[in-house]
Amino acid sequence: MSNIWDPAIVMNEGLVKEIVKEQFPGITIKEIKKIGEGFDNTVFSLNNEILLRFPRRKIAVKILNVEKNLLPVIHNQFEMNTTVPVLDGKPSKLFPWPFLGYSYILGKPPIRLNREERIALIEPLAIFLKQLHSIDLIELAKIKLPYDELRRLDINFRKPQLEKYVQQAIRNKLIVDEQKINHYIENLVEIQSETSLILVHGDLHFKNIIVNEQNKLKGIIDWGDAHIGKCELDLSIVYSLIPFDQRESFYAIYGKVSEASKKLAQFKAIFTTIVLLVYAHDQNDYTLVNFCQENLRNALIE
Structure with a gap:
């Protein structure tokens, strides 16, 4: 395959x-x-x-x-x-x-994060995304950045792909709570973003952040998917990395967003984490498998 x-x-x-x-x-x-x-x-x-x-x-x-x-x-x-x-x-x-x-940014992507380390990511991530999403698009006009050609937040388009990767993960016994992920997919419906178009990183997950030996955030890499898009795409990292009961601490710094935006961000977090989970298994990287499983459990909590 x-x-x-x-x-x-x-x-x-x-x-x-x-x-x-x-x-x-x-x-x-x-x-x-x-x-x-x-x-x-x-x-x-x-x-x-x-x-x-x-x-x-x-x-x-x-x-x-x-x-x-x-x-x-x-x-x-x-x-x-x-x-x-x-x-x-x-x-x-x-x-x-x-x-x-x-x-060169000295460090590496995180492969383990305890609760305290995840909480410590809240402030630097929130400040970074607030700064990124505030960049004036007029300053970028000459670059001719793309828009979201991949329909990353189009649930009707992405749901069949999510189902495919979930079934692949289940066959490989990678899903800890099959009932919960199946329930999420069964109840997944289209959600329309009402936010303005902004500059987004476009692929902001744990493999594209760099931390030091103490798992403190040092930098952001892999900007190839940057485009003019919707903030929910980048906010997905809140649902994979930030403890579910600390998400509002992030929004207290970044700024308030609607419930629809939160659900879209959660969807993108689940989609990306499932893909990374299947990828980690395919690469026989079981440390990465365990980390993805932790992130998925966190993302599935409302």
């Missing part, structure tokens, strides 16, 4: 070294190390100073172009770090697509 995260091109350290030597001869290569991969990119560390991201499939080239154009414009508008492109890699015989090198 083909998955959306299956790569068209598999990268390794040796190939990356040859590409860097060819395109950036002025850089002394001390170490190149693979540090992760997502649905769209394979990520390497260059000398622990530059983050290299290579598309895993052709569609990811468009995503890199969004980051290349957007991040230099907005990176200084936040209190926390965001990656900024510093190397502009070109297609070559060694690799057919462009790639980027970014400023």
Whole structure:
């Protein structure tokens, strides 16, 4: 069965070294190390100073172009770090697509969070999203950002996909409370967002945030899905990471939103977490499986 995260091109350290030597001869290569991969990119560390991201499939080239154009414009508008492109890699015989090198944020995505650590994320996440969602779209007019072409909050469109991934998770015995997730899906109906169009990160889940050794938030990465869209898309992280009984503490900082917006954000959190759960199992990453299961339990609580 083909998955959306299956790569068209598999990268390794040796190939990356040859590409860097060819395109950036002025850089002394001390170490190149693979540090992760997502649905769209394979990520390497260059000398622990530059983050290299290579598309895993052709569609990811468009995503890199969004980051290349957007991040230099907005990176200084936040209190926390965001990656900024510093190397502009070109297609070559060694690799057919462009790639980027970014400023390095020291840390890693969280794989475990206790209650206190989750609560500690509330203030920095709320401030970050408040700042992001307040950026004037007029300042971004020249970038020509896309709108939500993937219908990420269209429940009628996304519900069959959610059902498919839930059934896949159930077959693999990944769902702790099958009755609860099935009840949620059975009662899931279309919800219309009434919020204004704003700049959104577009893919804000735990794999795209960076924390330090103490699980304190250090930065936000992977901006390729940024677009002009709806705030509920980014607010989904509240429902996966923030303890359910502390959500109002987030909104006390970010600002009030409607009950409809909260339900849309919850839907996106559940959808994304289910996909990440199936992905983690496919990658045999059982630490990640456990973390996704914790996040799903949290997201399903009203």
